[in-house]
Amino acid sequence: MASRRAPGFALSLGITLAVTGAMIVVPLLALIRSASAISFDDFINLTMSPRALASYRLSFGAAAVAAVVNALFGLVTAWVLVRYRFPGRALVDALVDLPFALPTAVAGLALCALYAKTGPLGAPLARAGLDVAFTPIGVVVALTFIGLPFVVRTLQPVLEQLDVGVEEAAALLGASRRQIFARVVLPALLPAWLTGFTLALARGIGEYGSVVFIAGNMPLSTEVTPLLIVTRLEQYDVAGATALALVMLAASFALLLAGNLLQRWGARRLGIA
Amino acid sequence: MLIGIALAFLGIFLLVPLGAVFVFAFRAGVGAWFAALLQPDTVHAIQLTLFVAVVVIPVNVVFGVAAAWLLARFSFPGKGLLLSVVDLPFSVSPIVAGLLFVLLFGRGGVFGALLEAHGLRLIYAVPGIVLTTWFVTLPFVARELLPVLQAQGCAEEEAAYTLGAGAWRTFFVVTLPKVRWALCYGVVLSNARALGEFGAVSVVSGHIRGVTSTMPLQAEILYNQYDFVGCWSVASALTLFALITLVIKKVAEHHCERPRLRRSERQHP
Amino acid sequence: MRAVLFSLAGCLSWLSCSSGTSTPTLLNVSFDPTRELYDDVNAAFSQKWQREHGSAVTLRQSHGGSGKQARAVLDGLEADVVTLALSLDIDVLATQAQLLPVDWQGRLPDHSAPFSSTIVFLVRAGNPKAIHDWGDLSRAGIAVIAPNPKTSGGARLVTLAAWDHARRSGPAVDDAERDARAAAFLTRLYRNVPVLDTGARAAATTFAERGIGDVLVSWESDARLLLARPDIGKDLELVMPSSSIRADLPVAVIDKNVDLHGTRAIAEAYVAFLYSPEAQAIAARHHYRPTNPEILAGSVFPDVAQRSVDEIAGSWREAQQRFFDDGGVFDQIFLDVARASR
Incomplete structure (x- = not known):
């Protein structure tokens, strides 16, 4: 599809490189420069301290749980939105994007007020013996909210392209509904599904605004990594903040690369099919 | 059954928080809501937030169009890496994003001494907020345009060149009308993020009331002043912006879908 | 389109109001619970300044955790005055960035802490x-x-x-x-x-x-x-x-920033004002213990x-x-x- 004849290569390359260079690469170099002042031993100590490890466990763990929740319910939601026509469908479809549009701090405040023991949702849950706000569950709730659109939005276009005829053919050949889903639908959806999962995960790991309000922020149990970075910074510990930031950056870059590879894999699969 | 599950899930995770914001905001009445929004510091926060969005969006449009054009129309070594780099701000933790700019422009930062020698102040001032917001919203327009440009192909553009149209003329007359709704969608998304960014801006703002406090930060300040009516009023105003965003987006999508349908009709006469 | 026009108008008005501030501005970077205290102190001080000098002064506030605020000043937040929770946080400004002399605590009475x-x-x-x-x-x-x-x-x-x-x-x-x-x-x-x-x-x-x-x-x-x-x-x-x-809640003038802004006279008058009976009474009213013995004796603080x-x-x-x-x-x-x- 790409053509050598299209004009504007130099101009678009110039703008793109200038902006990504100045806005992304230079700041990253500043981070790396700042991190390179830390000796290797210190770096290991800073990034492998019990508090740091506990915060990774929470940030990555809660993000993973939230991404799994989103993957399951996101699949159902996308399926419903694409395959069924029901009153209010357009409204529901528009609402899926709400977490993109709603400022994270507002989401955090609202979730915290709702799920605190005195809140309208927190009170009945507390009576049932489940504390949500200020526990890791609260973090999962916030990250589920934040990551909700990703799976739905990556699955929707693929589902739309999916040929219902193939499913009907499978049904005519005697496949059960479960078999059709497992053998026909799921393989086609898998790359997009995984991409959505990866995006939700990446977003969840770094999330700060919505989480600080609802997490208990206890070191070693309900403290997320971005909060630990803020804490280090406030204690004049730039090296500690930088080291943790580098770990998070590496994680998000790895996830991003994985996401792009998945997309390419998906494109190739669809191309072959 | 499936509809029920999907609606219950969305209801619990989306509608309830959304409703809660407005219930909390209007608990003290509509008069109190307006009064809270008309406090001078809050008015300034609203102006600053809109100002940041107005500066960041045109820049994002220029960059987004250039980057999407480059990535869709040309193949060159390092393209995959460039794509990942462009995507990076999207997945970087907002706190890390803020920290990057402190490390660059803070007093001890890379350009700190240079800026200080010239009496320039970026961090803890409006330019720092603009830069950080720009960083976190950078990929949105390019991300939305790229698939549309790729799907469209360049046959029509080539036809235009053959007919003697210049590159710019072709771009504005042939290419842009086809991608304008995707562009609009990207603008809407980056606008939403620009209005609502909290974590990254909070690191570089300095929280000076009435000077460097954006709407999300103002909501936090009011929250910490036990001014919950004020806090929820600002939060609900931001939520209103978000809902307007969704409406515009829906309109954009609607327009996006129609040409696609027409093309498929053409393919299957 | 209307949104664009509206935001343009907003940004213009914002620009005009920021360029219109020819009055000297003082930034007080303070810690978390002093929001209400300094609202009142600032109102009293600007009245006093207006009365004595016949010119207006704009007072700006920034609040947050003490360490976070000191960190921001260290990284370039141009505070004229800091009023923080711990002397340690002001010490850092002196030792790490030489924003003020290390013996800053000796410059004002009671080790530079007007309230506790x-x-x-x-x-x-x-x-x-x-x-x-x-x-x-x-x-x-x-x-x-x-x-x-x-x-x-x-x-x-x-x-x-x-x-x-x-x-x-x-x-x-x-x-x-x-x-x-x-x-x-x-x-x-x-x-x-x-x-x-x-x-x-x-x-x-x-x-x-x-x-x-x-x-x-x-x-x-x-x-x-x-x-x-x-x-x-x-x-x-x-x-x-x-x-x-x-x-003890320390206060200090940030020398480097007031010299940059030309606000030293106002900043010094401001921190001196914190020791005045007027400001001490405001502090007592906001449940900060004043250092002025008479005002302390005249207000109710549990033993x-x-x-x-x-x-x-x-x-x-x-x-x-x-x-x-x-x-x-x-x-x-x-x-x-x-x-x-x-």
């Missing part, structure tokens, strides 16, 4: 859990709300006061045993903390608005501000522990034995190194807390 505060308990009305002193906070079944000492200056005072109390109560043994006793006490106390908020205000909201916990351990000024609130004050009750810490940070830990610097730096007492306590809860 202390740490008190706030419980639910009627004190249903019978919380009277530090020892009660470590009882099983008590939920304690206190902010995070890593991010909040007030929380560091809480930790030090609790440590000091535990160290000095009980049989007199040697120092090592006292320290061990205090560490064990703090471990039991922090095991009772369900939420470790980042700042004093967030902790107060968790306790008063969200209804979490049996006792809030926080600034006296903040506790009494909550008590005075018409909506939630009646559900709360103040408890003074038998001993607490004396928190509590207050020990200074120097008495407890030698100095702020030593307290920070020993308790709150990485690998310090506080980290050790949290390792124990995490181990115990597993």
Whole structure:
């Protein structure tokens, strides 16, 4: 599809490189420069301290749980939105994007007020013996909210392209509904599904605004990594903040690369099919 | 059954928080809501937030169009890496994003001494907020345009060149009308993020009331002043912006879908 | 389109109002619970300045955790005056960035601290859990709300006061045993903390608005501000522990920034004003303990034995190194807390 004849290569390359260079690469170099002042031993100590490890466990763990929740319910939601026509469908479809549009701090405040023991949702849950706000569950709730659109939005276009005829053919050949889903639908959806999962995960790991309000922020149990970075910074510990930031950056870059590879894999699969 | 599950899930995770914001905001009445929004510091926060969005969006449009054009129309070594780099701000933790700019422009930062020698102040001032917001919203327009440009192909553009149209003329007359709704969608998304960014801006703002406090930060300040009516009023105003965003987006999508349908009709006469 | 026009108009008006400020501007970077105090102090000072000099002055405020605010000033937030929770946070500005001389504490009376505060308990009305002193906070079944000492200056005072109390109560043994006793006490106390908020205000909201916990351990000024609130004050009750810490709240002019802005005269007048009877009375009204003995005598502050940070830990610097730096007492306590809860 790409053509050598299209004009504007130099101009678009110039703008793109200038902006990504100045806005992304230079700041990253500043981070790396700042991190390179830390000796290797210190770096290991800073990034492998019990508090740091506990915060990774929470940030990555809660993000993973939230991404799994989103993957399951996101699949159902996308399926419903694409395959069924029901009153209010357009409204529901528009609402899926709400977490993109709603400022994270507002989401955090609202979730915290709702799920605190005195809140309208927190009170009945507390009576049932489940504390949500200020526990890791609260973090999962916030990250589920934040990551909700990703799976739905990556699955929707693929589902739309999916040929219902193939499913009907499978049904005519005697496949059960479960078999059709497992053998026909799921393989086609898998790359997009995984991409959505990866995006939700990446977003969840770094999330700060919505989480600080609802997490208990206890070191070693309900403290997320971005909060630990803020804490280090406030204690004049730039090296500690930088080291943790580098770990998070590496994680998000790895996830991003994985996401792009998945997309390419998906494109190739669809191309072959 | 499936509809029920999907609606219950969305209801619990989306509608309830959304409703809660407005219930909390209007608990003290509509008069109190307006009064809270008309406090001078809050008015300034609203102006600053809109100002940041107005500066960041045109820049994002220029960059987004250039980057999407480059990535869709040309193949060159390092393209995959460039794509990942462009995507990076999207997945970087907002706190890390803020920290990057402190490390660059803070007093001890890379350009700190240079800026200080010239009496320039970026961090803890409006330019720092603009830069950080720009960083976190950078990929949105390019991300939305790229698939549309790729799907469209360049046959029509080539036809235009053959007919003697210049590159710019072709771009504005042939290419842009086809991608304008995707562009609009990207603008809407980056606008939403620009209005609502909290974590990254909070690191570089300095929280000076009435000077460097954006709407999300103002909501936090009011929250910490036990001014919950004020806090929820600002939060609900931001939520209103978000809902307007969704409406515009829906309109954009609607327009996006129609040409696609027409093309498929053409393919299957 | 209308949105674009509206925002353009907004941005123009914003630009015009920022370019129209020819009046000198003073930025006071302060910590979390002083928001209401400095609102009133600033109003009084600008009136006084207008009266005496016939020209207006604009006072700007920034509030946040003490360490966070100092960090921002260190990184370039151009504060003319800082009014923070700990002298340590101002020391950092002097030692790490030479923004002011290291002997800044000698430039103003009372080691540059015009007011002080202390740490008190706030419980639910009627004190249903019978919380009277530090020892009660470590009882099983008590939920304690206190902010995070890593991010909040007030929380560091809480930790030090609790440590000091535990160290000095009980049989007199040697120092090592006292320290061990205090560490064990703090471990039991922090095991009772369900939420470790980042700042004093967030902790107060968790306790008063969200209804979490049996006792809030926080600034006296903040506790009494909550008590005075018409909506939630009646559900709360103040408890003074038998001993607490004396928190001197230091202020300083940031020399480098006032010279840059040409605001030295105003900044110095501002910090001097904090010692004036007028400002001291405002402070007393906001439940900060004034240094002016007459105004202190004329206002009601509950009696509590207050020990200074120097008495407890030698100095702020030593307290920070020993308790709150990485690998310090506080980290050790949290390792124990995490181990115990597993």
